[in-house]
Amino acid sequence: MGTASSPSSQSASSESVLDCDVLVLGGGPAGTWAAFEAAAAGARVVLADKGFCGTSGATAPSGTSVWYVPPDAGRRHAAIVSREALGGHLADRSWSARVLDTTCQTLHLLGERGYPFPLDEAGAPIHVSLQGPEYMRLMRKLAKGAGVSIRDHSPALELLVDEAGAVAGARGIRRQLGDLWRVHAGAVVIATGGCAFLSRALGCTALTGDGHLMAAEVGADFSGMEFSNAYAIAADFASVTKTLFFKWATFTDEDGAVIPGAASNGGRSVIARHLGNGRVFARLDLADDAMRASMRTAQPNFFLPFDRMGIDPFSQRFPITLHLEGTVRGTGGLRIVDETCATRVPGLYAAGDAATRELICGGFTGGGSHNAAWAISSGRWAGRAAADFGRRVPSGGARRGAGTVGLRDAGARPFDPAAAARRVMGEVHPYERNYFRTEGRLTDALGRLDGQWAALSASAASDRNDVLRAREAAAMTAVARWMYRSALARTESRGMHRRMDHAGADPAQRHYLTSGGLDEVVVARRAAPALPADMASGVAA
Amino acid sequence: MIEIISAARCTGCNICVTACPTNVFAPVPGGAPRIARPDDCQTCFMCELYCPEDALYVAPTALAPQGLTEGDMPATTLLGSYRAAIGWTPATAANRAVDTMHRVLKGD
Known part of the structure; x- marks a missing residue:
């Protein structure tokens, strides 16, 4: 050197x-x-x-x-x-x-x-x-x-x-x-x-x-x-996610009725469930005038989509969605x-x-x-x-390149990156698979994702125009498999991980999960740090 | 989604071609860049901030453009509006140090 x-x-x-x-x-x-x-x-x-x-x-x-x-x-x-x-x-x-x-x-x-x-x-x-x-x-x-x-x-x-x-x-x-x-x-x-x-x-x-x-x-x-499986709130036409501001929102359904329990914190799952059946609207009407002014100068970008659509988010209802932030x-x-x-x-x-x-x-x-x-x-x-x-x-x-899928010839033809990416999105975006997890739905998704990984692995190298998209699709496939294999192994609800078939935290599962592997995905437990003395009593999990 | 490159304002400096994080623009010799890959636009508005001529307009809709043309821009109030709001124009530089997030976090 x-x-x-x-x-x-x-x-x-x-x-x-x-x-x-x-x-x-x-x-x-x-x-x-x-x-x-x-x-x-x-x-x-x-x-x-x-x-x-x-x-x-x-x-x-x-x-x-x-x-x-x-x-x-x-x-x-x-x-x-x-x-x-x-x-x-x-x-x-x-x-x-x-x-x-x-x-x-x-x-x-x-x-x-x-x-x-x-x-x-x-x-x-x-x-x-x-x-x-x-x-x-x-x-x-x-x-x-x-x-x-x-x-x-x-x-x-x-x-x-x-x-x-x-x-x-x-x-x-x-x-x-x-x-x-x-x-x-x-x-x-x-x-x-x-x-x-x-x-x-x-x-x-x-x-x-x-x-x-x-x-x-x-x-x-x-x-x-x-x-x-973090999901963020945004106006459904817009890109700007700023869940914090929805602390001041009233959430309503198509008819304008307030949705009981819907909230940006502690009530986002209610919003997700409603979005499965119909539209959800928000209006930031709980912010007083001083807070409205503070929000504008705290996050000018939050207001760009509203200003440009001619919507006043403090006084007018607008449809919202949840974007996966993975x-x-x-x-x-x-x-x-x-x-x-x-x-x-x-x-x-x-x-x-x-x-x-x-x-x-x-x-x-x-x-x-x-x-x-x-x-x-x-x-x-x-x-x-x-x-x-x-x-x-x-x-x-x-030195040798360590890359696999998309970079090495393992089959007759390269795969279609856009189609591969869409299939992963179909497995990880839907609330019913990723937000509200169950053993059955995780297992089904993993079967399809494992199948996709095997198919991508058995493809020819992508050409230079497609190789970045091919690697992105391969990466998303791999990440989804580590995610869902880990989610399957944690048979409890803890932190943001929510299992519909295992409500509540299990004190015996206060550990970390290590995951990895490409062709074969493996998950193993690791000990979490000991509970501090001031926490050791009174902690259910 | 990026919708307009104002032919009247663009000087062909190609800063947007470089600054766009998702590589949406393509340079055109002797002219304004082309919106070559609109589907890759993530509606992040960063190109507007980096354009020194306020020649760009990003529509608020993330999934599709609104079908606007340069002639639809109401008297330039929208072109450059975000850059001015964050203090990246000489006339609004004081806005750079305006950040009331601490009030929002405190909730009062």
């Missing part, structure tokens, strides 16, 4: 080749923090984004609250404990404390680097939220300023491994140029986001589980994939094995929504705030560790 601070490059036929210490896949919050941290540690860093680093992902187009608690032991403890029951007592207090600490430090750093936090009456910055466009534009700038080489519109297709099985780079396409790229790296950070199965939840179109598949192909595994707002993802956010595969790290968030959320989404704090923290830890690891790896040596 060279000693220059920028990655060295060379060309080989139609494939550009870069050499660096750390390759980050994904340019959302977790990826940019990982890249920034790795570069600050002196590593030569390449960040490859499927779209454009700055607008890609679920954070950029929206606003997000952040799990920010000042360094006050009492307030931090209260913040950690407050959501433990919701998460089914699977969160880990030591991880939560680390995340709160790193998030707090990082938001202060963001302010120093130019993020325009709003000020309170005393002129002190308020750190509890971030505006996505502003935040991600700044993160791109900070990453570039730290020396990161950003490659936009450069989706990765597969990881590269060395002869010992350690991850040693990745290969992908430059989709606006139509050629290939290859990056040789000492370590790789997967920060490709969660998987929302093309549900049209805001900013989720590119979040198809690509990193999950690539990681599984080198032997990484997952945790908490049963916690993958593991984006679920808590399952790549299993990390230590405090550096390493996966079980040498040289491979995971950060943000691609990684499990059970460590701070347990089995229930903490909403955007916990995910934003996790992206910052896991990104920085993974970036630092990847830099330390990647800089010590000697360059050179043989």
